[in-house]
Amino acid sequence: MKKFSLTTKILATVATVSAAASVAGLGTFASFTSSTSASAVVSSGTVTVALGATGASTNRLTVNASGIAPGDTIQRSVDLLNSGSLDFGSVTLTTSASPSSLLDTDATNGLQMTIEKCSTAWTEAGTSPAFTYTCGGTTTTVLSSRAVVGSNLALTGLSSLTSGGSDKLRVTLTLPSAAGNTFQNLSSTLSYSFTATQRNATNK
Numbered sequence: 001m002k003k004f005s006l007t008t009k010i011l012a013t014v015a016t017v018s019a020a021a022s023v024a025g026l027g028t029f030a031s032f033t034s035s036t037s038a039s040a041v042v043s044s045g046t047v048t049v050a051l052g053a054t055g056a057s058t059n060r061l062t063v064n065a066s067g068i069a070p071g072d073t074i075q076r077s078v079d080l081l082n083s084g085s086l087d088f089g090s091v092t093l094t095t096s097a098s099p100s101s102l103l104d105t106d107a108t109n110g111l112q113m114t115i116e117k118c119s120t121a122w123t124e125a126g127t128s129p130a131f132t133y134t135c136g137g138t139t140t141t142v143l144s145s146r147a148v149v150g151s152n153l154a155l156t157g158l159s160s161l162t163s164g165g166s167d168k169l170r171v172t173l174t175l176p177s178a179a180g181n182t183f184q185n186l187s188s189t190l191s192y193s194f195t196a197t198q199r200n201a202t203n204k
Contacts, residue, residue: 045086049160049196052079057124061171061192065129070183074173077122077133080194082160087199091160092152093143094193101186107147109179111188114172115143115155121168133170148173148190161199 052058060076068074082088095113097104103111119137126132142155159165171192175183 045198046084047086047088047196047198048082048084049088049091049194050081050083051194052081057122060131063129063131065173068175070175070179071177072175074129075131075133076171076173077124077131078169078171080158080160080167080169082163082165082196084196085163087163088158088161088196089199090197091155091158092195092197093155094151094153094195095149096191096193097149097188098191099187099189101188102183103175103186103188104147104149104190106179106183109176109183111148112145112174112176113143113148114141114145114174116140116170116172117142117157117159118168118170122170135170142167142169145174152195155194 051061054062057077058079061078063076065074080091093115116135117140118133118135119140120135122133122135124131124133140157142157143153146153158167160167
């Protein structure tokens with residue numbers, strides 16, 4: 001059997017490494033390159049519906065009424081504001097009562113509600129809580145007469161659909177003349193909740 005010397009093994013190893021390095025070198029080459037970039041800020045808008053300041057004609061919805069009788073009306077003014085950066089697609093109103101009574105549960109002879117808007121500020125008269133309001137401009141019905149309690153009631157013809165817009169509203173509650181003796185000595189606490197939904201999606 002032929003034997004290899006240590007010197008022969010070392011020379012063979014060096015030769016193998018050199019050959020591998022030579023092959024690897026065949027894949028190394030230079031190339032031209034170019035690059036560019038761009039950036040843009042993307043920010044989202046806000047949907048914000050608000051009411052006017054409480055304690056003035058800009059928001060009388062928190063003013064109580066007592067001692068009402070069949071045929072009486074309760075008028076309250078309130079400003080509806082779009083204080084966000086996006087237009088609204090719609091605004092709805094949900095009214096509820098807690099505590100509740102026949103005043104709000106009887107849809108026919110219980111309290112009825114109408115909402116109107118004035119193209120200018122309402123002129124307020126009367127002594128609290130018996131306020132009355134007259135419009136020196138054009139009056140438009142926003143919500144036709146209906147039972148006082150309802151969910152997601154669509155408000156129409158609003159200027160506040162546009163960002164920065166506002167509406168001068170008058171909420172009128174009426175106890176129908178047909179309300180009988182069963183409506184005596186009752187009390188309901190009414191709550192008003194306005195909900196705005198963003199405009200339709202579009203290209204930006």
